[in-house]
Amino acid sequence: PGVKPGTAVLDAAQAGPADSGITVEQFKQDYRNKVERMYGDGLERVSDLDKYNALVSLVRDYLAEPWLNTKEKYRRTGAKQVYYFSIEFLLGRLLGSNLYNLGLNEVCQQALSELGLDLRTLRQVEEDPGLGNGGLGRLAACYLDSMASLGLPGHGMGMRYRYGLFEQRIVDGYQREYADDWLMDGFYWDVRKPAEAVEVRFGGNVRIKSNGKTQYIHEGYETVLAVPYDVPVVGYRNGMVNTLRLWSAEARLSEVVCAPQGGSDCQKAVEYSQTVEELSNILYPDDSTYEGKALRLKQQYFLVSAGLQSIIRNYRENNGHLREFPHKIAIHINDTHPVLCIPELLRILLDEEQLTWEEAWNITVQTMSYTNHTILPEALETWPEDLFRTVLPRLYLIVRDINEYYCRSLWEAYPGDWDRISRMAIISYNRIHMAHLAIVGCHSVNGVAELHTDILKNKIMKEFCDFSPAKFNNKTNGVTQRRWVSLCNPALAQLITDTIGPRWVEHPQELAQLERHSADTAFQHHLLKVKLQNKVALAKYVKEKHGITLDVNSIFDSQVKRIHAYKRQTLNVLHIMALYNRLKENPLLDIEPHTFIFGGKAAVNYHIAKNTIKLINSLADLVNNDKSIRDKIKVVFLENYNVSLAELIIPATDVSEQIPTASYEASGTGNMKFMMNGAVTIGTLDGANIEIKQAVGEDNIIVFGLTAEEVLAYYRGGGYNPWEVYQDNERLRQVVDQLINGFFPAAGDLFRGHFDSLLHQGDHFFVLKDFASYEAAHQVLDERYKDRPVWLKMCSANIAHSGRFSSDRTFAEYATDIWHIRPDTLPFSASEKQIR
Ligand code: OX2
Incomplete structure (x- = not known):
């Protein structure tokens, strides 16, 4: 409680095709009247909640006519x-997106500011x-x-x-x-x-x-x-x-x-x-x-x-x-x-x-x-x-x-x-x-990404598909670029519009035009500035809410999603532990400073997932308080991950962690949101990651790990032997042992469940098996990041090829x-x- 994730406010220049027809003067008048009629009190004397409620009520008035007209037209036609x-x-939250879609955002922002109010603050009131x-x-x-x-x-x-x-x-x-x-x-x-x-x-x-x-x-x-x-x-x-x-x-x-x-x-x-x-x-x-x-x-x-x-x-x-x-x-x-x-x-x-x-x-x-x-x-x-x-x-x-x-x-x-x-x-x-x-x-059964649909057709629902093949089809998921770029990352939206014009908001495939600019120094410079500005905003939130200072010049590497064994937050943790060990051995190790960001809820009765949260926080305590590694890495777990927090984290992220055991994540949609905001994916060949790779090309994504086919083949053969992997890889052995050997001083036997599932219960999700290739993938990532023009080209390519992952395409x-x-x-x- 207390600090709520903030909201970005759009720039006036983002005005799109149609105009609301409402002037700033009229808006001010309507808003004052609304407050007075709702609360029998003046704007100066009501609370922020009242102000927010009155604003919602006014926006609802404005949309009443188009709502009614839409219903009428459906009836007529x-x-x-x-x-x-x-x-x-x-x-x-709906206030921002409704204002934006109504084309009222700039008018509202201006009107409120002339009344001495801040739209951003009122948007934050919304639960x-x-x-x-x-x-x-x-x-x-x-x-x-x-x-x-x-x-x-x-x-x-x-x-x-x-x-x-x-x-x-x-x-x-x-x-x-x-x-x-x-x-x-x-x-x-x-x-x-x-x-x-x-x-x-x-x-x-x-x-x-x-x-x-x-x-x-x-x-x-x-x-x-x-x-x-x-x-x-x-x-x-x-x-x-x-x-x-x-x-x-x-x-x-x-x-x-x-x-x-x-x-x-x-x-x-x-x-x-x-x-x-x-x-x-x-x-x-x-x-x-x-x-x-x-x-x-x-x-x-x-x-x-x-x-x-x-x-x-x-x-x-x-x-x-x-x-x-x-x-x-x-x-x-x-x-x-x-x-x-x-x-x-x-x-x-x-x-x-x-x-x-x-x-x-x-x-x-x-x-x-x-x-x-x-x-x-x-x-x-x-x-x-x-x-x-x-x-x-x-x-x-x-x-x-x-x-x-x-x-x-x-x-x-x-x-x-x-x-x-x-x-x-x-x-x-x-x-x-x-x-x-x-x-x-x-009459139709669809999966949500190509691989997922293939698995449905050839494995899970094979017999049904053999019986009625015509029913089965794929519709790869998509996300709306309006909320996930325009609203949550207005600075990036502005840059895109300045570069290729405003049509991409309605025709996201036109983002491809950015490709021409991806090596352009001026464009790259702006992109970097936008990212930095978003990192500063996230860092401010983290400081206020969690009291942790982030280095905004470090790589922001995020894994935010439900906590689940198949999503493998544990793999991410083990890799950070290994990195920390290397830094302890050699404090002069030349690595890019990293901020590892986690967020997500564990189901109430899902004990191992809840312990994963404790594991992340224990690691954060250890790493963030160890002066000897000189702030080279930080780990933060952001409380109460929800849509509003995602809107703050995603625009500030450089590296998008999409690391499920291949075959388990039907599609994923966070992967698409990060991509649209210019983050580079480190991921397994699972769900929509595969199509993201096709879209951006293999130079602009870092993939690692077993493929779905390999995972399924192991299952058919009764699994694999994690002991062999453990014995063969010293760095891995060290971090697995550290789960139970007092490395986390206050943890006692808390992470024994993780240890056992990795070593004694067959490592069902192939965490150990994929560890070495994950670590290597991170090294590649660091290399690329060091060469900033190359990195920024990768970021641009991700934005440019994200049009395919718009829910507009899916829905059509x-x-x-x-x-x-x-x-x-x-x-x-x-x-x-x-x-x-
Ligand atoms: C999720 C899937 O786990 C995820 O992979 C997918 O992107 C998302 O649905 C949207 O298609 N509950 N949540 C999911 O599936 C179920 C059931």
């Missing part, structure tokens, strides 16, 4: 709508919305930005969690978790829509009535009220405002009978409301393991059922029969969490619309598409059949029917091959396999290949690209 269902949307964990949720947020900015009629469907993932504090080197009460001061961006609330039903039983036609009557269920909160999603200077609809669980207490005796029974009603609201209270705090808890299943159904009901209600108001549904609506399922969309849409079509199974099934499959984000076995969702039947009795019957039809078709294709059929079935050994349901019920691909929305059918023509 009947454009096909995409709904992106995701259990997480990691939005980050990061606690609606996601990591990569999967942040990707969904990038896609919202791209959908609106590309003029695609695409909306988000998500959960409005009362509490986010915990707030991380570091106490004595350990992670401590505190409630992330992000809604405490209210969230002024969303609009509660109680009139559009729907009911979601849980439990009870299904009575089958048969008089000519079979009817399924769901009885004895419990009802939860789903109330939508709509968040505007502003497109970049194109007059478009899409909607992110977040659902909150509420109890309608007025419907709960308090007994005539009153008293304790009304108390019960309140208790009941608390159990209902529990549904949207918590965000499950891990994105890489699966928690088979009933509450999670309920949450998933809650999101899906509420979302689909509202889509269908809206559809009916504007369209005819549901037979046309797939021509007007596309539903995208972000990983398996919203897969219940499939049986839920079937339920509505069968039970409420009375369509035949065949009709309902065809509509469902044509409407749904699914993205897989991980092959980690521990993340693949399966539900016990009994639990599923109890919580969702009607959906259970539907899933059973889907399974039966599907297994029949498998039988026709593979008669007698029971083993294969049971491996591919949706229900087997009393469990429901959500990924299988997704593959069967969707989803739109054409999966949702079949042709750009020429989009409701906004180029001439309409202005706010008013």
Whole structure:
């Protein structure tokens, strides 16, 4: 608590194509009025929080008209709508991005400054919305930005969690978790829509009535009220405002009978409301393991059922029969969490619309598409059949029917091959396999990077791919350059615009034009200045928050992401330990000064990951306080890594650590953000790193380590022998021993778990195996850095070739290949690209 990551403010010269039409004078007037009307007090007397809230409220006023116009246009043109269902949307702060996309940033900055206020300070008041964990949720947020900015009629469907993932504090080197009460001061961006609330039903039983036609009557269920909160999603200077609809669980207490005796029974009603609201209270705090808890299943159904009901209600108001549904609506399922969309849409079509199974099934499959984000076995969702039947009795019957039809078709294709059929079935050994349901019920299944999709097609989902190859396709992830360059690194954005003009903000592939300037001394000089300025800003934050002084002339080397064994923060640590040992042996060792930056949360119950945080902090204590190495290296662990902190770290970073065990990181998206900001990647050939290498060329990235093929081959052969590697490499042996030999004076046996997993448990993630090549890669990196013009050319090449990793590119691909929305059918023509 206390110091929050700051925010950068854009320069006026970054004005893009369309103008908001609002003058500084008008803005000032509107803002004063807003403060007075909201607080009955003058601007001079209200708090920063009040000022921030009033500013949000004013921006919302400004975007009301385009929001309304966008909805009107969708209605009028009947454009096909995409709904992106995701259990997480990691939005980050919205004030800056909304002002920027509305084209109001400069006006607002100027107006506030004339009123004696600072936009940067007010932007810092905003809490990061606690609606996601990591990569999967942040990707969904990038896609919202791209959908609106590309003029695609695409909306988000998500959960409005009362509490986010915990707030991380570091106490004595350990992670401590505190409630992330992000809604405490209210969230002024969303609009509660109680009139559009729907009911979601849980439990009870299904009575089958048969008089000519079979009817399924769901009885004895419990009802939860789903109330939508709509968040505007502003497109970049194109007059478009899409909607992110977040659902909150509420109890309608007025419907709960308090007994005539009153008293304790009304108390019960309140208790009941608390159990209902529990549904949207918590965000499950891990994105890489699966928690088979009933509450999670309920949450998933809650999101899906509420979302689909509202889509269908809206559809009916504007369209005819549901037979046309797939021509007007596309539903995208972000990983398996919203897969219940499939049986839920079937339920509505069968039970409420009375369509035949065949009709309902065809509509469902044509409407749904699914993205897989991980092959980690521990993340693949399966539900016990009994639990599923109890919580969702009607959906259970539907899933059973889907399974039966599907297994029949498998039988026709593979008669007698029971083993294969049971491996591919949706229900087997009393469990429901959500990924299988997704593959069967969707017309498209995609992975998130080429290697990941290959692994899906040839390994994890091979049998499904053999059965229906046409479904499988790749969509390599992307991130929005608007948040991840323009907003978080305005100085770089300015330099790019000065060099190649402003079109790159909307056409990121034009960044390639920078290539021509990459060896240019003036350009390089500016690039260096920008990086230094960003390092100074980060160093200031680190000093205020952690009391550590950073050398802004050192290499800033960052690994910021969730703490996970497969992401191998431990490999990074062992390398730093080895470097430290070398410096201790030879204090005159000629190395570039380094600042190693870490950040990331460990899941609450993931003990070894939590110990990794302690390990990093122990190393930081040792290294930062050892005068003998003369500040050649520093190590910092930045507390509570989140979107806002990323916006501060990424622009200041020289070296981007992307070092997972090959085959494990489906794509990665941090790698893309760092690249766009001119950091050079040191990485394994995994996920999107491979495509980054293709884009920048092998001279502009440093790769090391086993390939995915090699890793998988070792697994097939039963692993490898870490002892051999340990025996053969003295420097490695030293650092591994130091985990347990008192090198960390206060640690005792704390890191024995790490030691054992490396040496005695087969080193599942090949940390020791990749160590030597990682160390060599770092040496290459140092060499390159020493020759500054060469280094800056590498940085420029990374920026120049990052256009391919824009979520604009990814989303255009989803739109054409999966949702079949042709750009020429989009409701906004180029001439309409202005706010008013
Ligand atoms: C993550 C993946 O681990 C990461 O590699 C990928 O870049 C990101 O999703 C976006 O596609 N939860 N988080 C992920 O997968 C799951 C499941």
